[in-house]
Each structure stands twice: as C-alpha cells, then as structure tokens.
Amino acid sequence: MNFKKSLREGLLTNNPVLSQLLGMCSTMAITTTLFNGLGMGLSVTLILICSNVVISLLRKIIPGKIRIAAYIVIIAGFVTMVDLLLKAYLPALSDSLGVFIPLIVVNCIILGRAEAFASRNSVMASAVDGLTQGIGYTAALVVMCIVRELLGSGTFGKGVFGADGIRLIDAQYPALMVILPVGGFLTLGCLIAGSQWLNARMKEKEEKK
C-alpha cells in the first residue's frame, strides 16, 4: 500500500533533513562517528513514532489553541523517557550524545511532523509516517557519519565494531577539519546539493515518460 510511497518520500523526495531542511542542529553536531549517528537516528525514530501515534490519537481532544504547547509536553515526555532508558541500558551512547538527547525536544522534525501530519491523519498512517520519516533522518545521519568519520579520523564504525573501529586511512593522514564544526557544514551542504541534483534528475526522467 502506501508504505512504499511513504518510504520513498522519507528517504528521497521529502527527506526531513535533505529536502525539508529540518533538524539540522543534531545532523551536524553529532555526526562524528557511526555509533553516534545510528544511536541518534534510532532514538529520534522511536520518539517520532510514539509522538505521532499519541498526537494522532489525541487530535480530536486537543483544542487548536493550545495544540503546540500540548505537543511539546508530549514530545518532551517521550524524549525524557528515552533519555532515562539510554542512561540505564546504554550509558556509553548516552555519554557520547550528551546534551543532544534532551535537545531532541526542539528538533523541528518531531514538532513539524506532529503539526503537519499526525494532527490530521489516522493513527496507522501517522505511525507509518513516523517510521519512514525517522528512517529518512537516520539514513541522512548515517551517510554524514560515514563520510565525516572516514575523512576526518580515517576509520569506519568507531564504537560499533570495537572501540577503535576499522582503520582505513593511516592515523596521520585524515583531514581533522572534517570532524570539526566546519566539516559539518561542508558535508551537509554537499549532501543537500547531491539530493537536489538527484531529485531534479528523477523529475526530468518522469517528465520524459
């Protein structure tokens, strides 16, 4: 059914990071190792699904005037739950993401999806939307992480495959800059450019048909 279309939207045509340009703070800040990216992506996906479902359930009860405040409270609740669970069961991830876990509250992707989708669609559709948008976000993070980790520290999968990951470039050669804030901006810029190019090409192809 719609899942395939929704997944395509989440990953490519309507990717939360690359097309909607939301949630850029975390996208640039924590994408220094694959471990961080995967952890952040999965946490956000989980929160996105939960908040979408709950907001969709309550969409007829919450009056329009206070909806933003209500959404924020609900989202903050889920974020804190994930924060506590990570601290209890995955302390290593919680340490390396630090303040960016509580900051998921103000990640515009979640509030954006609540406002644009969950508040006007059924529970099932909202859950699917949360999942596919979350996957899109995670995919963007993972690509950023792989590029930045490879170029910046010369490794792959630090923290995922052993403490030091797989070393692909000798320790003295990587361009440190890519791991630093500068690298975040440059990598994301190139990535968005790439996705714009891809989308433009796909559109062209469809028009030719």
Add this chain to the structure above:
Amino acid sequence: MKYILKLALILLLITVVVAGLLGLVNYLTEDRIAENTAKKANVAMQTVLPSASYEKLDVTFEGITEVYKAEGGYVVRLNAMGFGGAIDLMVGVSEQGSVTGVSVISHGETASLGAECTREDWRSQFVGAVGGLQVKKDGGTVDALTGATVTSRAVTEAVNRAVECVKEVRQ
C-alpha cells in the same frame, strides 16, 4: 472565561499524565542509573589506584569534587574545564605525592580530538608526576593531544590541582 478554563484543564491533564508516566519510568530506571554511575566511578577509582576499599574524606578544597582515602594513597575526583564543557576526572595520588593514574569519567570533547583524552597511552604519561606540570607548548613536558591543546591543558591543570589538594590533605 469558561473556554480558557477548559483549555487550561486539558493542558494540565496532559502534563499530569506525562509527569506520572515519567515518574514511573524514572522509578524503574533509577536504581540502574545509580548503579551505572557508581560502577563507572568505581572502575575509574580502581584504574587510578587499585585498593580494596575507598573511604570518602570530608575535605573542601577549591575546585575539588570528592577525595577518597585508598590503601597507599588518595583518589581525587575533580572537574577540568575542557573545550566542550566540564571533564569529570579521577586522579590517583600516592602517599608520597606522585600521580598513580588518571581516568576520565565523562566529557563533552570533540570526537577524535579532545575525546582522545580517554586513551590509556595518553593518560599514562601523567603517572609518576609530582605536580607543576605544563604542556609542551607552554614550555612543559606533557605531550598535548593533536589538535586539542585546550583539552590537554585542562587535564594537565586538573592533575596539578589534584596533587596540590593531596599535599594539603596529608598535612
């Protein structure tokens, strides 16, 4: 007026439900989180100065979080102001006043740069020091981490502070 009350009530209800759920999750995870924290601190203490028991001392010294008496020395817990915020450190100091080990409990440093301060081969250079350390850039002997002078300076300064604190405690 009635409408506003209704709005406030709904918002209050949502907040109460969320708070209740959080209380529940907190109740369920609290012990485990405390256990994790204690375990981490304990592992750090064991690395810097192995001992069968640690006795917390009642000491106040500027910039020191906690001081423990171990067999054959002291363990000092303190914060260093690194590049990305506070670095929580454990420093072991022997009875003779030389450093027996340094361990990082938590930090917010940049991955691959300042975050390398947790590496064993970097921390081990502090072992045997008796205070007054400086990084090479400032004319001292400590090898700074590549691209992370701020972190290296902060840790070095914290180690000096721990040594000073123990000097005071011994007297």
Add this chain to the structure above:
Amino acid sequence: MSLFLSLFSISLSAILAENFILVKFLGICPFMGVSKKTDTAIGMGVAVTFVMGIASAATWAVDHYLLTPLSLGYMQTVVFILVIAALVQFVEMFLQKVVPSLYQALGIYLPLITTNCAVLGVALLNIQNGYSFIESVVYGIMGGVGFTLAIVLFSSVRERLEDCDCPECFKGFPIALIAAGLLALSFMGFSGFKVF
C-alpha cells in the same frame, strides 16, 4: 575581582570560542531560516539574546529551588521547555502592551524562539557546567550576543550569495551551508582562546 574575571572569560568564550551556532551547532534553524536580510537577522538576534538571558535566569531558579530540592531532576527537560514556552508567551504579551514599537519589530520572531535549540541548550548547559546564578545569566546573554554576531555576519554574506553564479544543484541552501562552513572555519581561529 575573580568573579569579574570569570564572567569576562565566560563572556568571551560564549561569544567567540564557543559560539553557539558556529561551534556548538545550537540554533541552526533560525540561523539558516532568518538570515536572508540583515535587518531581520538583527531583529532575530536581539529577540534571541533577550529570551536567552531571562530563560537562563528562570530555568536556573527553577532547577535550584524546585527540581533539586524535590529531587525531580528527571523532569528537567519537560519543565525547562514549558518554562521557556511560557516565558516567550509572556514576553510577547508584555511587549505588545508596554512597548508596542519593539513588539512590531520583534513580534514575528518570538513564537519561533520556543523551538530554538539555543535557548533550551543554554538552559541545560548552565546546569551541566554547574554555573552560579550570575554566571548563568551572563552565559545566556553572551551566548545570545554570539548568536547575533554570527547571524548578522552571515546575513551580509548571504545577501551577496543570492545572485552568485553557482552549479544549479548548489543553489539556495547548499551554497549557504558552505558559506556558513567557511564562517565556522574563521571562528576556529578563536578556539583555545581563554582568559584566566
């Protein structure tokens, strides 16, 4: 004297070495969203600085007099975001009644500030770094000044980017991000800049 020195050191690092946008990546959304014109960038910067200052004060007080004594630390995120949302609402109403001219200028940015991660970020960082009340307020305001500095500098770059000739796929956002990257690179010169 030492208080003054530590406040000075906090201010400098909040504005330059630990610039909220270019080094800490907090508040990127408004940074990219409202930086097309210098006038609007200044408006946004002033509004954010204002809210960051009072939000630092309010959240510090709430944390120290309410959450810590009641050991409700786990409610931190929820309470902070509510305090910030309420504060923004109050500031909006207050300005509308008392200083309508300022409201006219800042009004449209205020609702956006609730979801600005720099504001929640500064509140959480204050607690994490163990700052005192004064230090928190100074850190909040100076963080806002750093935000303003970055967004105003960037908006003047961006005004020129509008008519630059670059590859089709880089038009708009990507080229702006790359320009922001170069700005971040120049701010790296301040890293390690510390006054003791």
